[in-house]
Amino acid sequence: MTAETRDLLVQILYLVASVLFIFSLKWMNSPQSARRGVMAGVWAMVLGVGGTLANPAVAVSSLPWIALAVMVGGLIGFPLSKVPLTAVPQRTALSHAFGGLAAGLVGTAKYYLWLHEGGEMLTGFRVFAISAEVILGFLTFTGSLMAAGKLQEILPGRPITYRGQLVINFLTLGGAIACAVALIINPQLSFLFPVLIVLSLAFGVMLIVPIGGADMPTVIALLNSYAGLSAVAMGFVLDNRLLIIAGALDGSSGLILSIIMCKAMNRSFSNVLFGAFGSVQESGVEGEGKAVKSATPAEAAEMMEQADTVVIVPGYGMAVAQAQHRVRELYDQLTKRGIKVKFAIHPVAGRMPGHMNVLLAEADIPYDDLVEMEEINSDMAQVDVVLVLGANDVVNPAAKNNPKSPIHGMPIIEADRARTVLAVKRSMKPGFAGIDNELYTMDKTLMVFGDAKAVVGDMAKALAGDSGGH
């Protein structure tokens, strides 16, 4: 085979791989075709890697080393795919970190390679693309490591803030951009390149440190987008269309998810990224002194048994307590009695987009019964019992009624319109945002205190014991 036909073959393989990547994402539009989507993605990757290995520029002598690196990566990657589903947010953040690292390293290697070859290849555009790749790659690397640390609770989940934080952040990013500009003007200023790397790494840390746990869904989506964009930049550096297309798909996916998350919290990007300061000071003065009514799990179970429709609103508390299998038992007991049970899923419930859906699917709850916020709200007045399970801000009526509330304007699941509200909670401590929830003090609300897993388990047991008697 001549080098020319080989090159043509590589391009054709890349083309097929690009098409398969697009189909892979397209098939994610429904759960029926989604697994086909995964297969399309796998094939696209195989063709992309195969095409690259067929590239004459890859030295045959390097193949054993490449195989070794792939094996090591596979050995680390395999156990990472076996984590419990409650740990999926931190696993996702961790893999964004690996993606960013890979992009940053390739950009660095390319710069020094071309510099070594005399620097003729380092055109202004290429240095621009390399700088974008390195800044995005390394900031995604450290930023995602921080996010993973917060989600795994190795690092404190609360926002870490200090005086002048915003100024320091902007100076760091500004410094990195200044290095990039200087390198574009004169690529031979190689002493600036390590400075660029260090500033990008530092900016990633500083960007995520002030962001709190409840904003993680947006942040993870945004980091997803950055990882994609760094792949695009790499595509420009290497003149590689497959990288550009796959990176653009990834980048737009992250962008759309973060827009959905922002809308679901009625916040802007800049507010999520830079607005953590002081947002926690709001603390309820008004809710104090109001009495709450409480019920035992058995009493609560009895109320659900009397209902025709029950809506369960899961939140991060369900994930923390790993209560999803108990929820399934409760669901079985209720549906057995002919009671209609639906799950109302708020887009930002949990720590990443779609978090609740995956946990409930793991517990074998059919996805027909998982309903989106907009859909359930129109029927809420006809619902007999709403069971709020470890959710807080997403059912807080203050978002609608109280213009002074920090979450005012955020779309919520309107649990307060149902006939009866049962709220499972550890204690009366306010939720993550530190805001009082007037839902808990309403006349139709009964609090069931305790760990979500234990409480729901008791409810299911009460119903099971009951049905034995009939």
Add this chain to the structure above:
Amino acid sequence: MNLMLAAAAAAQTSAANQYIPLIFVFVLATFIGLDVIRNVSRLLHTPLMSLTNAISAVVIVGAILVAGHEVDGGQPLWINILGLVAICAATINIVSGFLITNRMLKMFKTREPEKKP
């Protein structure tokens, strides 16, 4: 001297033109991406994220090109080693990303058809 400057300027323009098709590809792919992702079921946003995670590990292509660069060129060896580390990082994402996406998707089931009344 003037002639050389002109030649350099011409080279610069053609270098810029060379990237225009790539920018087209980027813009069009972004539009396709936005459109396709908008239609993804909200149920599947977590698997979507792990899938795009695996897809963005396509940077392994760049990593292979760097790691596989002929060492005879006399470039320092650590440049190739950076490529190998990048291959390793990307493979972690490919393997764990596709496997966990598949594992999650297997769990999504519809209601079983009603058995006996």
